[in-house]
Amino acid sequence: MMQAEAQPALEAGSRLTIDLAALKANYRFLREQAAPAECAGVVKADAYGLGSEEVAKALWDAGARTFFVAHVFEARKLRKILPEAVLYVLNGLAPDTASIMSDIDARPVLGSLAEIGEWATHARAHNLDAHAAIHVDTGMNRLGLSHDEALMVGERHRSGALGFVPTLIMSHLACADTPDAPLNAVQLERFQASCAAFPGVPASLANSAATLSGPAFRFDVCRPGIALYGGNPFSDRPNPLQPVVTLQSRIIQIRDIPEAEGVGYGAAETAKRPSRIAILSLGYADGFLRASGSSDTSKGTLAEIAGQPCPLIGRISMDLIAVDITDLPQGAAARGDFATLIGGSVSLDYVATHAGTISYEVLTRLGTRFERRYIDE
Numbered sequence: 001m002m003q004a005e006a007q008p009a010l011e012a013g014s015r016l017t018i019d020l021a022a023l024k025a026n027y028r029f030l031r032e033q034a035a036p037a038e039c040a041g042v043v044k045a046d047a048y049g050l051g052s053e054e055v056a057k058a059l060w061d062a063g064a065r066t067f068f069v070a071h072v073f074e075a076r077k078l079r080k081i082l083p084e085a086v087l088y089v090l091n092g093l094a095p096d097t098a099s100i101m102s103d104i105d106a107r108p109v110l111g112s113l114a115e116i117g118e119w120a121t122h123a124r125a126h127n128l129d130a131h132a133a134i135h136v137d138t139g140m141n142r143l144g145l146s147h148d149e150a151l152m153v154g155e156r157h158r159s160g161a162l163g164f165v166p167t168l169i170m171s172h173l174a175c176a177d178t179p180d181a182p183l184n185a186v187q188l189e190r191f192q193a194s195c196a197a198f199p200g201v202p203a204s205l206a207n208s209a210a211t212l213s214g215p216a217f218r219f220d221v222c223r224p225g226i227a228l229y230g231g232n233p234f235s236d237r238p239n240p241l242q243p244v245v246t247l248q249s250r251i252i253q254i255r256d257i258p259e260a261e262g263v264g265y266g267a268a269e270t271a272k273r274p275s276r277i278a279i280l281s282l283g284y285a286d287g288f289l290r291a292s293g294s295s296d297t298s299k300g301t302l303a304e305i306a307g308q309p310c311p312l313i314g315r316i317s318m319d320l321i322a323v324d325i326t327d328l329p330q331g332a333a334a335r336g337d338f339a340t341l342i343g344g345s346v347s348l349d350y351v352a353t354h355a356g357t358i359s360y361e362v363l364t365r366l367g368t369r370f371e372r373r374y375i376d377e
């Protein structure tokens with residue numbers, strides 16, 4: 001099934017809470033910003049790890065009608081729950097998948113002449129009214145047609161010889177998270193030039209950051225992903241979205257250690273004073289990146305316990321994390337209590353920065369050993 005693997009509450013060491021009301025509020029905010037363009041939802045990679053079935057249903061309820069995934073199997077799973085939705089497959093048309101794609105009425109995002117040829121051949125052979133997006137590379141040098149190829153395909157389309165209906169012309173920005181990067185304007189100009197070859201075909205350029213970067217990038221369809229899930233789309237300005245994800249882990253044990261004792265593997269961090277340590281039931285096997293651990297030379301991320309942010313102490317183990325709770329009032333934390341690793345005063349982007357990565361990677365790494373709760377209030 002689509003639902004990410006989850007564990008019974010009492011048996012799991014940690015709990016992942018996904019706030020569907022916040023997700024829908026983020027969608028409505030982005031849709032307002034995108035208007036009059038349509039606001040789609042990007043739900044690839046199991047909706048950035050949050051469960052594409054629950055997420056896509058909630059987005060549909062909030063008014064989203066167009067969804068982007070990366071793989072055809074992701075589209076097939078969504079089709080079962082969203083019979084009416086428009087589904088685009090970003091990674092395009094893989095060899096021998098055209099009939100799978102058309103059977104589920106998914107639209108490939110065609111990024112090369114080979115894919116365009118295969119889709120047209122399939123449509124003609126089965127006399128299909130086939131739809132697809134056409135991806136143009138405007139400077140990312142990843143997927144998509146060159147400008148010259150786009151002109152050629154555009155000519156074929158205008159002369160009625162393409163063999164299928166292009167329902168979207170799209171490209172993707174390399175530096176959307178830094179709106180002042182000069183490459184954004186270059187890509188915008190190249191995209192407009194390619195779009196001119198497809199008059200009347202809806203266009204799409206904007207991911208989350210570009211959706212929030214002014215009307216020039218919005219065209220007809222915006223494609224936010226991370227902003228729906230509460231990550232900050234920008235690397236250089238405050239986050240306008242609501243948090244969606246809370247990751248909590250239970251305290252297994254609380255212990256007092258003398259000054260100068262090392263904590264965890266490699267004794268990488270030593271107690272600077274007599275310390276009280278809480279051991280949490282979560283580790284890198286849960287996708288909590290080892291790079292966010294702590295040592296004598298580099299501070300790690302924080303865990304909120306009893307409403308207070310507390311520093312990690314020592315390395316992150318496979319299944320365990322140690323937190324320094326010396327500064328909490330006596331008795332404020334007890335065995336079985338939850339500590340918050342993502343959420344509250346510890347934002348998703350704070351956690352990502354302290355692991356040397358981005359919110360996208362933190363979310364898509366989240367593991368399967370959690371109790372998963374979807375709340376909608």
Ligand SMILES: *Cc1c(COP(=O)(O)O)cnc(C)c1O
Pocket residue numbers: 042044090171172206207208209223224225226227233
């Ligand atoms: C993942 C992806 C998006 C969504 O990007 P965010 O930065 O998460 O908003 C949009 N378009 C394409 C082509 C993508 O691959």
